[in-house]
Amino acid sequence: MSIAVALDGPAGAGKSTIARRAAAALDFIYVDTGALYRAIGLAATRGGIDTDSADEIKTLLSSVTVDLAFNDEGEQVVLLSGEDVSGLIRTPEASMMASKVSAIPVVRAFLLDLQRNMAKSRNVIMDGRDIGTVVLPDAQVKIFLTASPEVRAGRRYKELCEKGMDVKYEDILQDVITRDYNDSHRETAPLRPADDSILVDTSELDFEQSVEKIISVIKEKI
């Protein structure tokens, strides 16, 4: 039987980089479900869709396909109606649009089977917001990865400064707090730890320590 690790948590906790490394060490595949919401967001932007219109969203969903594939390096590739959009979905605009479409119930329903199928026959670490609670409620390992808002904002601040952007720490912290509130208070699949999840707080851990911690939690459970 294949093993599923559900990895949920707020934005900026380091889920994707930590999970990618842990998956490589364990020889699991890594599935980033946020990319699916981003692909739908991109399709909505391209189609000039009003995300407040249920009809427009439904029409959009009936006209596109979203798929995940893996390239020769084992990296996830996201296909929107067959087109590789993996790079295009990483812009700030795409993040904003992904956040909007991810709050729409029909969008979540549309992506559910695809996510479940990814975990059917392979060992996976699946990263998202509702993996342990909704997508894979029977996952053998459920981890809720978090860090304090201050630490997450600090990491983001450093990243943006390194890219030469002129940003204020206080603004970023406020963004993090607002986003946490929105994610955990939305009606559909709000961000919350599954009852049987293990909480891992990376506030006091560096990257390598975080990877080690995740691997040891997984190994203990399987």
Ligand code: DC
């Ligand atoms: O993890 P990310 O930033 O790539 O996610 C993009 C958006 O999709 C983000 O607003 C949260 C949302 N999302 C979600 O609602 N459920 C998931 N399983 C994954 C992401």
